[in-house]
Amino acid sequence: MQIGFIGLGSLGTPIATNILESGHTLHVYNRTVSKAKPLADKGAIASQSVSALAKECDIVFTIVSDDAALKEISGGANGLVKNMKPGSIHVSMSTILPRTAEEISILHNEQKQHYLASPVFGRPEAASAKKLNFAISGPEKIRTKIEPLLKDAGAAGVWHFGDNITAANTVKLCGNFLIAGALEAIGESVNLADASGVKPQEMWNMFLQTIFNAPVYHNYSNIILNKKFEPAAFTARLGLKDLNLVLQQADAAKQEMPLANLVKDRMQRLVNSGKGEIDWSAVSTAVEKNP
Numbered sequence: 001m002q003i004g005f006i007g008l009g010s011l012g013t014p015i016a017t018n019i020l021e022s023g024h025t026l027h028v029y030n031r032t033v034s035k036a037k038p039l040a041d042k043g044a045i046a047s048q049s050v051s052a053l054a055k056e057c058d059i060v061f062t063i064v065s066d067d068a069a070l071k072e073i074s075g076g077a078n079g080l081v082k083n084m085k086p087g088s089i090h091v092s093m094s095t096i097l098p099r100t101a102e103e104i105s106i107l108h109n110e111q112k113q114h115y116l117a118s119p120v121f122g123r124p125e126a127a128s129a130k131k132l133n134f135a136i137s138g139p140e141k142i143r144t145k146i147e148p149l150l151k152d153a154g155a156a157g158v159w160h161f162g163d164n165i166t167a168a169n170t171v172k173l174c175g176n177f178l179i180a181g182a183l184e185a186i187g188e189s190v191n192l193a194d195a196s197g198v199k200p201q202e203m204w205n206m207f208l209q210t211i212f213n214a215p216v217y218h219n220y221s222n223i224i225l226n227k228k229f230e231p232a233a234f235t236a237r238l239g240l241k242d243l244n245l246v247l248q249q250a251d252a253a254k255q256e257m258p259l260a261n262l263v264k265d266r267m268q269r270l271v272n273s274g275k276g277e278i279d280w281s282a283v284s285t286a287v288e289k290n291p
Contacts, residue, residue, distance in 0.1 A: 187284020
């Protein structure tokens with residue numbers, strides 16, 4: 001079985017490395033060619049184009065920055081849809097609108113190919129430690145076939161959300177909204193404690209051993225308390241993109257999300273200040289103290 005991987009960014013690279021080191025034949029492609037070299041040095045086959053990779057592979061994983069990038073590598077004469085074999089499977093790990101997943105799934109189905117929504121939860125260090133979580137949706141037969149490969153890719157958990165192709169991406173947007181809300185809350189709590197004469201580090205030491213003993217709070221409170229916003233594992237620019245997706249989906253579902261709007265405005269302020277490439281947890285620094 002020939003496996004392809006497109007998108008070798010900060011998260012895609014350790015995921016692709018996990019697949020390769022599990023013993024699979026792996027073809028890789030990245031628009032920035034140099035990013036494929038470390039994997040090629042480990043035995044992966046570097047493809048020169050999306051179409052070349054698609055023609056060689058039975059299963060192609062993609063993890064790209066946004067809906068437009070996924071549509072670009074999926075559609076067109078040189079995209080996955082026109083070049084993958086009938087019966088092959090495209091597994092998308094990207095954070096995208098549910099509507100986009102549905103549109104791309106239809107294109108693959110027209111060519112007798114399969115599409116699986118498989119957005120991933122976890123930062124690069126979680127990928128390296130094989131502690132990722134994947135939410136997946138699509139035909140049950142395809143979900144069952146792909147699950148072992150997701151475990152090879154670094155999954156600690158694979159969570160099934162049924163046959164509706166849009167479900168997993170809805171879950172991903174809800175999850176990223178919850179993380180963004182946590183970032184805002186952590187930042188505000190740190191600022192309030194500090195302004196009130198309480199040491200934030202001591203406060204969070206208590207929280208992490210009691211009411212907020214969960215990975216998201218451990219990871220992000222450490223970053224926020226120590227202001228370790230660079231290098232970014234997930235940038236403020238991408239965080240803003242995701243919050244805009246959340247609000248687009250909320251609009252489509254006719255659901256009000258006032259907290260999502262607030263955090264989006266904070267993230268927009270951070271990006272507008274020229275800090276779009278630092279970690280999105282720096283949204284906490286956009287909170288202004290009262291005079």
